[in-house]
Amino acid sequence: MNSLLLQVCARITSPLQIILSLILLLRGHNEPGGGFIGGLVAAAGIILYGFAFGFHRALCLLPLPPISFIAIGLLLAAFSGIPALLAGQPYLTGLWPNLSIPTFLAGNLKPGTPLFFDLGVYFSVFGTVLLMLETSTKNENSP
Amino acid sequence: MAASLFIVFLASAISPLLVYFLRTRASYFLALVPLSIFVLYLHYLQRLHDGSPLLETIHWIQSFGVHLQFRLDGLALLFLLLIAGIGTLIVLYAGSYLAGHPHLGRFYAILFLFMGAMLGLVASENLIALFVFWELTSLSSYLLVGFDYRKKEARAAALQALLVTFTGGQALLVAFLILASLTDSFSFTQILEKKIQIQQNPSYIILVLLVLTGAFTKSAQTPFHFWLPGAMAAPTPVSAYLHSATMVTAGVFLLARLTPLLGGTHLWAWSLTSFGLLTMLTGSILAIGQTDLKRLLAYTTVAALGTMTMLLGLGTPLAAKAAIAFLLVHSLYKGALFMVAGAVDHETHTRDVRDLGGLIRHMPITAIASGLAALAMCGVPPVLGFISKELIYEAKLEFGQIGWFFAILGVIANALVVAVALIVGIRPFLGFPLHTPKHPHEAPFPLWFGPLILALLGLLFGIVPPLVEQTIIKPAVVAVVGDTIKVKLSLWHGFTPMLVLSFVTLLLGFCFFRMREKFRLARETLTPLRYYGPESLYSCIINHWLPSIASLQTRILQHGYLRYYVLSIIAAAALAVAAGLSRISLPGTWFTWRSFEWWEVLLCAAIFLAGFAAILTSGRITSVVLLGIIGYTISLIFALYGAPDLALTQFLVETLTLILLVLVLYRLPKAKSLSSKASRLRDALLSLAFGFAITLLVLKSLYIPHDTKLPDFFVQNSPIAQGRNVVNVILVDFRALDTLGEITVLGISAVGVWAVLSFIRKKSSSASASQKNSSPASFEQ
Amino acid sequence: MNLLLVLPIFLPLVSAAILLLIPSAKLQRWIHIAACLAHFAASALLLCEVLRKGITASQLGNWPAPFGITFVADTFSAMMVLITGLMGFLVAIYSLDDVSSEHQKRGFYSLYQVLLMGVSGAFLTGDLFNLFVWFEVMLMSSFVLLALGCSRHQLSGGVKYLVLNFLSSSLFLTALGLIYSVTGTLNMADAANILKSSPLGISSMSAAMLLMVSFGIKAGLFPLFAWLPASYHTPPVSVSAIFAALLTKVGVYALVRVFTLIFTIQVDFTHDILIGISLITMLTGVLGAAAQYETRKILSFHIISQIGYMTLGLGFFTEAALAATVFYIIHHIVVKTNLFLIAGAISKLKGTAELKKIGGLYAESPWLALLFLIPAMSLGGIPPLSGFFAKFALVKEGVSLHAWLSVFVALAVGILTLYSMTKIWAEAFWKASPNENGDFGLGDAPDPTPTSSTTPSLPSLPASFWAAITAMAAVTLAISSWPQWLFDLSERAAAELSTPSHYIQAVLHSKQ
Amino acid sequence: MENLLAITIGAIYAFSFYLLLRRSLVKVILGVLLFGQGVNLLIFTAAGLTPDRGAFLKEDGSLQPPYADPLPQALILTAIVIGFGVLAFTLAMMHRLHRETGTDDLDELRSDEFDDPDKPAP
Incomplete structure (x- = not known):
C-alpha cells in the first residue's frame, strides 16, 4: 500500500476531492450532487490519504474525531429547522434571507436554512464513513 | 359499607406495622376492626327490619356502568355478620396460634385483604364489583394457602386453589357480561327486572352453565371439590375462616343471589340438585376414611356445601329456609371445630385422630366447645343443628317420591357426617390419653375463646330460635325467594317423618363411627381410584399436558434456526400477497404491452445472470463481486431513466459497501455447501413463488396510472x-x-x-x- | 403547537448528538436523565394540547399536505408519545445503575435517546414513508443497543433480530412502493381519501396485506414473532425493558393506524384475518411462556401473547374494541416494563433470573415481592388491577359481538398468563433458595426461631432500581384505582380512530 | 422496459430470499444487500419510468413534462443510505460474532436460543 505513486497521488487528489465535495454540496440544490454525495466524496479523499499514509495520520489531519463530525452534523441539521419555529412557522421551513454570495465554482450561493441542513448531512455522512472505516481497519491491524 | 371496606383494607395495610411494633398483642387491636363492623351490621339488621335494603353507590367506571354499588339486604347482612363475627374470633385466634411467627404481619395483611374482599362480595349490587371482590378472594386465598411457602405441597395446593377458582371466575365473568349484553346493565336489581327476557333468551342455557361453573369451583362442588382438602395446607385459622365459614360459601351465596333471576326453571333446579347431591355424597364418603383432623373436616365441608346447593336447587321457600338455616349452623360449628382442631394441633403437635385421646383432662374448655360443636354437626337437639336438619328433611319430603329418594341419600350422607363429627369432635377428648409429640395443656385463651363462643351460639339459637328466625334468617330467605314468607323455627314439631329420619341418621351415624377402621381400610384399598378422579386430571393437565404441549410448540415455533424464521415470514408474506390478489376480481387488468430496446434486455439479463451465479457460487468474494455487478447495473438503470443523483449515490454506496464487505469477508473461511438438496429445492421453489407474486404486483400496479x-x-x-x-x-x-x-x-x-x-x-x-x-x-x- | 409536535423528536436528537460530543461520564448521566425528563414533559404538554384543541397537525417545512411531511397528533398518538416519555424516563433512571461503564463509553445514552426519537417520530408522523424512516431510526438504535455488550448470546440473538426486522422493513418498503404507484401519495390521510372511494382500494389489497405482515413482524404476531424471544433476554435489563415497552407497540400502533385509517374497505376480510392471527398469537405466546424457566424469557413470550389481545381489539373494529385496544396498550406497557425491571432486580440480587436456581425472595426482600405482585397480578388479569379492566373491556366487546371463540381464547389465555406469573412467584419468591437445604417447612405450628432473617451476603438494590420499579407500580395502581380517566382517554382516542374524517380533515386542511 | 423490469425485480426478490434462507451468515447478509436493491428498483419501477429526463428545472425555473418523478428518487436515496447503514452494522456484528464464536454457520448459533442442539431441524 505504501507505494510512492499512491502517496503522491493522495497528496494531490485528496485536497482536490475535498474541494470537489464542497462544490458538489453547494451546487446540489440546482444540479446533481448535494450533502450526501458531497460527504461521501470528501470522505473518499481522506480514505485515499489513509490508504497512502495510514488511517491514523489521515485522521490527524482533521480537527475533530469522526464521531464528533457525526454529532455536529446532526446538530446542524436539527437546528437548521429552529429559525423557522422562532419565526412562527413549522419546523424545518426553509428560510431564505435576501442575499446572495457569489462563489467561485458553484455559482451564486443563497444561504438559506436548507443549506445548513445540507451541510449537516454533509458532515454526518463524512463522519459516518470515516468512523466506519477507521474502526474496521483498526481491527484489521489488531487481531 | 364503603367506609367499613376502607377500614378493613386500611387494617390490611397497617397490620404489618402494628405487628412489628406490638408483636402478638396487635391481634387484640386488629380484632376490634371486624368487631366494630359486626356491631355496625347488627345495627343495620334492625334498620332492615324497618325498611327496604340500604343502597350505596360510589362511581367508578362510568364507561361500562361499573360502580361500587352496595345493597344490604337480608342475604348480604347474614353473610356480613358471619364474616365479621367469625372474623373477629379468627383474628384473635390467629394472633395466638401464630404467635412469634416471622410473617405474622403479612398474614394479617392478607387476612384483612380477604376479609374486605369477602365483605365487598356479599354486599355488592353491581355484578362486576361482585366479580372484582370474588377474584380478590381467590387471590388472597392463594397467598394464604401458600403461607407455608417453603413447603412444596403448600405451593402446589395454593396454585391448585387459585387456578380452579380463577377458571371458574372467568366463566362467571362471561356470564355477567352476557347478562349485561342482554339487559344493558350490571346492576343486579335492574337485571332482575328483565328476568323473563333473560330466561327466554337462547343464551340462558349457556348463562346457567357459566354461572354454575363459577359457583361450583368456588364452593368446591364435585367435580371441582378436590382443591378444598388440598387447601388445608393453609394455617388452621385460614382453614377455619376461608375454607369452612366464608370463602367457600361465596359460591352458595352467588347461587342464592342469582336464584331469583335464574331460578325457577328445570335446568336450574335439576343441575343444582343433582350436583348438590353428588357433592354431598362424595364429600361425606371421602371424609369418613380420613385420619387427619383438618382433612376430615374439609371433606365434610364439601358435603355441607353440596347440601346447600341441593337445597337451593329445590327452590321452594321451605328449602331456601332450610338452606339459610343450615348455612348459619354450618358456619358456626365448622368454624368452631376447625379452631378446635388447630388448638389440638397446637397443643399436641399432631392432627392424626388415631393418636388422640383423653384430651378432656388436659383441655377441658376446648373439649366443651368441641363437644357442643360436634353435637350441632350431628344435629342433636336442642342445638340449632337439629332444627336445620329437620328443616332439610322437611324440604325434601315436600317433593313426594323423589323427595324420599333425596331424603334417603341425605340420611346416608348425614350419618357419615355424624360419624365424622364423633371422630373429630368427641373421640379425641374421651377415652385414654394417648402419647402425643407434645404434652398437651389447656390452650391459651384466644384459642378456646373462639370455638366456645361459636359453639355456645349454636346452642343458644337452638334453645331460643326466635333470636335468629325473624332477625336473620327471614330477611335472608326473603332475599332468596323474592317474596315474604312465614319463617318459624322450633325444636319440636311433633312426631313427624323428619323426626324419624333424624333419629335414623344419628343411629346410623353412630354405627358408621364404630366402623371407622373399616372405612379407613376401604379408603386405602380404593386409593388407586384417585387416578381416575378430577384431581388427577388437573395434575395431568398442569404437570404433563401443559408442559409437553408448551415445549412441543416451542420446539416447532421457536427452534432457533434463523432460516426457518425467515422461511415462515416469507411464506406468510407470500400467503398475504396471494390473499390480497385473490380479492381482485377484475380480469384482464394485469398486463399491458410495452416496447423495449435491446440494451434494456441486456441490462436485465446482466442482473439475471449475476444473481443466478451469486446464489450458485460458494466463493464469498465471487458472490460479492457478482452482487456488485447487480448494484452497478441498477445504478446504470437509474442513470438511464432520469435519476442522476440516484445513480451517483447508488454507485458510491455500492463501492463503499463492496469495500466493507471485502474488508470483513476477507478473513472468513470459504463457504461450505451446508444445506441439503431437498431443502435447497424447497427454498428455491418458495423464493420463486414469492418473486413471481412480486412481479405480478408490479405489473398490476403499472396497469393503474397514478x-x-x-x-x-x-x-x-x-x-x-x-x-x-x-x-x-x-x-x-x-x-x-x-x-x-x-x-x-x-x-x-x-x-x-x-x-x-x-x-x-x-x-x-x-x-x-x-x-x-x-x-x-x-x-x- | 408546531413546537410541541416536534419536541418529542427534536429533544432526543439534540441530546443524543450532545451526548456523543461529551466525554465526561458523569455529565452524560445527568444529560441523559434531564433529556428524558424533558422529553416526558414535552409529551405531557403535547397530550394536554391535543386534549384541549383536538387533533392537531403541523406541516413540516410549511409545505401543505399531502406534499410535505405532516406531523399529526391525535389522542391515540399523543397518548403513545406520553407513555413513551414516561417509560423512557423511568427506565433511564433504572439504567443508571444497570449498564456497565463500558456501555456508557460506547454511546449507550445516545443510542437510548435515538431510540426514543424513533419511537416518538413513528407515533407522530402522518406520512407513510416518514413512518418507515422512524422505524429505521428506532431499529438501528435497537440493533446497536441489543448487540452492545457483545456476548455470544447477544450477538447471535442480535443477528436474528436484525435479519427479521430487516425483512419487515423491506416488505414495508415494497408495500409502500406499490401504494405510491397506485395512489400517487404517501400521506396517510390523503391515501385514505383516495382509497376509500374507488376500486383502487381493492387493487391495493395486496399492499395492505404486505403491510400487515410487515407490521406484524414488528408487533410480534404469529407466525412472525420469532425475533422477539430470540433476543429479548440477552441485553442488559434496561435495554430489554425499554424494548419490551416500546418496540412491539410501535408495530401495533402502525397496524392500528393503517387499518383504521387507510385500509377499511374490506373489513370483513382484513380484520377477520387479524382476529384469527390474534387468537393464535395469544395462544402460542402464552404456551411459549409455559415452557420457559428464565424470567425474561417467560416475560418475552408474554409480550407476544398480550400483543394478540391488542390486535384482537383492532380486529373487532368497533369503537369500544378500539378503546379496549388503546387501554390495553397503555396498561401493558407499564406493567410489562415493570416486570422486566423486576426481573433485572432479581438477577441483581441472585446473580441469575433462572427460576430453577433462585428462590427465597419472599422472605429476603418482601418489598420486592409486593412490588412484583402488583404488575404480575395485573398482567394475570386479577381485578381490580389495570390488566383486568383491559381484558374486561375487550371481552365485554367480544361478548356483545358474539365472538365466542375470541372470548374463550382470551379468557383461557388469561388463566395461563396467571399460571405463568404464579410460576415466577412460586419459584423466585416462595421457594427456598436452592442453596439452602431444600424444603424445611415453617410448619403449621408457630416456629420458635424466625428463619427469615436476611442472609448478610445478599446484595442490596440501588436506589435507582427501587425508584423506577416503585414509580411504575404506582402508575399501575393509579390506573387500577381510577381506570375511568384512562378509559376516557381511550374512548376519545377510539372515537377519533373510528371516524377518520376528523383526522383527514386535520391533516389536509390545517392552516399550517 | 417496465415489464422487463417487473420480471427482473421478481427475480431479484427470489434470489435474495434464496440467499436469506441459507445457513451461512455471509449468504444471509448478501441476501439482505440484494433484497434492499430489489426494493429500490421496485419503487423506482412501480412509480413509472421516464427515459432520460431528470427533474431539473431550467434556469428560468420551468420544466416541461414528461420528466422522471423526483419523489421516488428521493425516497430511494433515503432508502439506499439507510440500507447502507444497516448493512454496515450487520457486517460489524458479523465480524464481532465471528471473533467471539469462530463460526458463521447460523445453525451452530441456535443453541444460544434453544437447548437441544442435537435435534435435527424440522
Whole structure:
C-alpha cells in the first residue's frame, strides 16, 4: 500500500476531492450532487490519504474525531429547522434571507436554512464513513 | 359499607406495622376492626327490619356502568355478620396460634385483604364489583394457602386453589357480561327486572352453565371439590375462616343471589340438585376414611356445601329456609371445630385422630366447645343443628317420591357426617390419653375463646330460635325467594317423618363411627381410584399436558434456526400477497404491452445472470463481486431513466459497501455447501413463488396510472425553495425530515459499528453469569 | 403547537448528538436523565394540547399536505408519545445503575435517546414513508443497543433480530412502493381519501396485506414473532425493558393506524384475518411462556401473547374494541416494563433470573415481592388491577359481538398468563433458595426461631432500581384505582380512530 | 422496459430470499444487500419510468413534462443510505460474532436460543 505513486497521488487528489465535495454540496440544490454525495466524496479523499499514509495520520489531519463530525452534523441539521419555529412557522421551513454570495465554482450561493441542513448531512455522512472505516481497519491491524 | 371496606383494607395495610411494633398483642387491636363492623351490621339488621335494603353507590367506571354499588339486604347482612363475627374470633385466634411467627404481619395483611374482599362480595349490587371482590378472594386465598411457602405441597395446593377458582371466575365473568349484553346493565336489581327476557333468551342455557361453573369451583362442588382438602395446607385459622365459614360459601351465596333471576326453571333446579347431591355424597364418603383432623373436616365441608346447593336447587321457600338455616349452623360449628382442631394441633403437635385421646383432662374448655360443636354437626337437639336438619328433611319430603329418594341419600350422607363429627369432635377428648409429640395443656385463651363462643351460639339459637328466625334468617330467605314468607323455627314439631329420619341418621351415624377402621381400610384399598378422579386430571393437565404441549410448540415455533424464521415470514408474506390478489376480481387488468430496446434486455439479463451465479457460487468474494455487478447495473438503470443523483449515490454506496464487505469477508473461511438438496429445492421453489407474486404486483400496479399531483407540485414549487434540482430540494426541503431521520440512522449505524467492534468485554462475574443464564442446560426440556 | 409536535423528536436528537460530543461520564448521566425528563414533559404538554384543541397537525417545512411531511397528533398518538416519555424516563433512571461503564463509553445514552426519537417520530408522523424512516431510526438504535455488550448470546440473538426486522422493513418498503404507484401519495390521510372511494382500494389489497405482515413482524404476531424471544433476554435489563415497552407497540400502533385509517374497505376480510392471527398469537405466546424457566424469557413470550389481545381489539373494529385496544396498550406497557425491571432486580440480587436456581425472595426482600405482585397480578388479569379492566373491556366487546371463540381464547389465555406469573412467584419468591437445604417447612405450628432473617451476603438494590420499579407500580395502581380517566382517554382516542374524517380533515386542511 | 423490469425485480426478490434462507451468515447478509436493491428498483419501477429526463428545472425555473418523478428518487436515496447503514452494522456484528464464536454457520448459533442442539431441524 505504501507505494510512492499512491502517496503522491493522495497528496494531490485528496485536497482536490475535498474541494470537489464542497462544490458538489453547494451546487446540489440546482444540479446533481448535494450533502450526501458531497460527504461521501470528501470522505473518499481522506480514505485515499489513509490508504497512502495510514488511517491514523489521515485522521490527524482533521480537527475533530469522526464521531464528533457525526454529532455536529446532526446538530446542524436539527437546528437548521429552529429559525423557522422562532419565526412562527413549522419546523424545518426553509428560510431564505435576501442575499446572495457569489462563489467561485458553484455559482451564486443563497444561504438559506436548507443549506445548513445540507451541510449537516454533509458532515454526518463524512463522519459516518470515516468512523466506519477507521474502526474496521483498526481491527484489521489488531487481531 | 364503603367506609367499613376502607377500614378493613386500611387494617390490611397497617397490620404489618402494628405487628412489628406490638408483636402478638396487635391481634387484640386488629380484632376490634371486624368487631366494630359486626356491631355496625347488627345495627343495620334492625334498620332492615324497618325498611327496604340500604343502597350505596360510589362511581367508578362510568364507561361500562361499573360502580361500587352496595345493597344490604337480608342475604348480604347474614353473610356480613358471619364474616365479621367469625372474623373477629379468627383474628384473635390467629394472633395466638401464630404467635412469634416471622410473617405474622403479612398474614394479617392478607387476612384483612380477604376479609374486605369477602365483605365487598356479599354486599355488592353491581355484578362486576361482585366479580372484582370474588377474584380478590381467590387471590388472597392463594397467598394464604401458600403461607407455608417453603413447603412444596403448600405451593402446589395454593396454585391448585387459585387456578380452579380463577377458571371458574372467568366463566362467571362471561356470564355477567352476557347478562349485561342482554339487559344493558350490571346492576343486579335492574337485571332482575328483565328476568323473563333473560330466561327466554337462547343464551340462558349457556348463562346457567357459566354461572354454575363459577359457583361450583368456588364452593368446591364435585367435580371441582378436590382443591378444598388440598387447601388445608393453609394455617388452621385460614382453614377455619376461608375454607369452612366464608370463602367457600361465596359460591352458595352467588347461587342464592342469582336464584331469583335464574331460578325457577328445570335446568336450574335439576343441575343444582343433582350436583348438590353428588357433592354431598362424595364429600361425606371421602371424609369418613380420613385420619387427619383438618382433612376430615374439609371433606365434610364439601358435603355441607353440596347440601346447600341441593337445597337451593329445590327452590321452594321451605328449602331456601332450610338452606339459610343450615348455612348459619354450618358456619358456626365448622368454624368452631376447625379452631378446635388447630388448638389440638397446637397443643399436641399432631392432627392424626388415631393418636388422640383423653384430651378432656388436659383441655377441658376446648373439649366443651368441641363437644357442643360436634353435637350441632350431628344435629342433636336442642342445638340449632337439629332444627336445620329437620328443616332439610322437611324440604325434601315436600317433593313426594323423589323427595324420599333425596331424603334417603341425605340420611346416608348425614350419618357419615355424624360419624365424622364423633371422630373429630368427641373421640379425641374421651377415652385414654394417648402419647402425643407434645404434652398437651389447656390452650391459651384466644384459642378456646373462639370455638366456645361459636359453639355456645349454636346452642343458644337452638334453645331460643326466635333470636335468629325473624332477625336473620327471614330477611335472608326473603332475599332468596323474592317474596315474604312465614319463617318459624322450633325444636319440636311433633312426631313427624323428619323426626324419624333424624333419629335414623344419628343411629346410623353412630354405627358408621364404630366402623371407622373399616372405612379407613376401604379408603386405602380404593386409593388407586384417585387416578381416575378430577384431581388427577388437573395434575395431568398442569404437570404433563401443559408442559409437553408448551415445549412441543416451542420446539416447532421457536427452534432457533434463523432460516426457518425467515422461511415462515416469507411464506406468510407470500400467503398475504396471494390473499390480497385473490380479492381482485377484475380480469384482464394485469398486463399491458410495452416496447423495449435491446440494451434494456441486456441490462436485465446482466442482473439475471449475476444473481443466478451469486446464489450458485460458494466463493464469498465471487458472490460479492457478482452482487456488485447487480448494484452497478441498477445504478446504470437509474442513470438511464432520469435519476442522476440516484445513480451517483447508488454507485458510491455500492463501492463503499463492496469495500466493507471485502474488508470483513476477507478473513472468513470459504463457504461450505451446508444445506441439503431437498431443502435447497424447497427454498428455491418458495423464493420463486414469492418473486413471481412480486412481479405480478408490479405489473398490476403499472396497469393503474397514478395521480401525478405530488411530482407536479414539487416541480412547480422548487423555485420557491430556491433550487432547480428537484430531487435535492425534496431531500433538504420538501421532505427534509426524512433526511434528518436518514442521517440519524446513518450516524447511529457508524456509532454502532464502532461500539460493537471496539467494545471491551469484561471477563467478570456478571459476564459469566449472563453466559450461564442462557447456557443450553438452563432451558426447560 | 408546531413546537410541541416536534419536541418529542427534536429533544432526543439534540441530546443524543450532545451526548456523543461529551466525554465526561458523569455529565452524560445527568444529560441523559434531564433529556428524558424533558422529553416526558414535552409529551405531557403535547397530550394536554391535543386534549384541549383536538387533533392537531403541523406541516413540516410549511409545505401543505399531502406534499410535505405532516406531523399529526391525535389522542391515540399523543397518548403513545406520553407513555413513551414516561417509560423512557423511568427506565433511564433504572439504567443508571444497570449498564456497565463500558456501555456508557460506547454511546449507550445516545443510542437510548435515538431510540426514543424513533419511537416518538413513528407515533407522530402522518406520512407513510416518514413512518418507515422512524422505524429505521428506532431499529438501528435497537440493533446497536441489543448487540452492545457483545456476548455470544447477544450477538447471535442480535443477528436474528436484525435479519427479521430487516425483512419487515423491506416488505414495508415494497408495500409502500406499490401504494405510491397506485395512489400517487404517501400521506396517510390523503391515501385514505383516495382509497376509500374507488376500486383502487381493492387493487391495493395486496399492499395492505404486505403491510400487515410487515407490521406484524414488528408487533410480534404469529407466525412472525420469532425475533422477539430470540433476543429479548440477552441485553442488559434496561435495554430489554425499554424494548419490551416500546418496540412491539410501535408495530401495533402502525397496524392500528393503517387499518383504521387507510385500509377499511374490506373489513370483513382484513380484520377477520387479524382476529384469527390474534387468537393464535395469544395462544402460542402464552404456551411459549409455559415452557420457559428464565424470567425474561417467560416475560418475552408474554409480550407476544398480550400483543394478540391488542390486535384482537383492532380486529373487532368497533369503537369500544378500539378503546379496549388503546387501554390495553397503555396498561401493558407499564406493567410489562415493570416486570422486566423486576426481573433485572432479581438477577441483581441472585446473580441469575433462572427460576430453577433462585428462590427465597419472599422472605429476603418482601418489598420486592409486593412490588412484583402488583404488575404480575395485573398482567394475570386479577381485578381490580389495570390488566383486568383491559381484558374486561375487550371481552365485554367480544361478548356483545358474539365472538365466542375470541372470548374463550382470551379468557383461557388469561388463566395461563396467571399460571405463568404464579410460576415466577412460586419459584423466585416462595421457594427456598436452592442453596439452602431444600424444603424445611415453617410448619403449621408457630416456629420458635424466625428463619427469615436476611442472609448478610445478599446484595442490596440501588436506589435507582427501587425508584423506577416503585414509580411504575404506582402508575399501575393509579390506573387500577381510577381506570375511568384512562378509559376516557381511550374512548376519545377510539372515537377519533373510528371516524377518520376528523383526522383527514386535520391533516389536509390545517392552516399550517 | 417496465415489464422487463417487473420480471427482473421478481427475480431479484427470489434470489435474495434464496440467499436469506441459507445457513451461512455471509449468504444471509448478501441476501439482505440484494433484497434492499430489489426494493429500490421496485419503487423506482412501480412509480413509472421516464427515459432520460431528470427533474431539473431550467434556469428560468420551468420544466416541461414528461420528466422522471423526483419523489421516488428521493425516497430511494433515503432508502439506499439507510440500507447502507444497516448493512454496515450487520457486517460489524458479523465480524464481532465471528471473533467471539469462530463460526458463521447460523445453525451452530441456535443453541444460544434453544437447548437441544442435537435435534435435527424440522
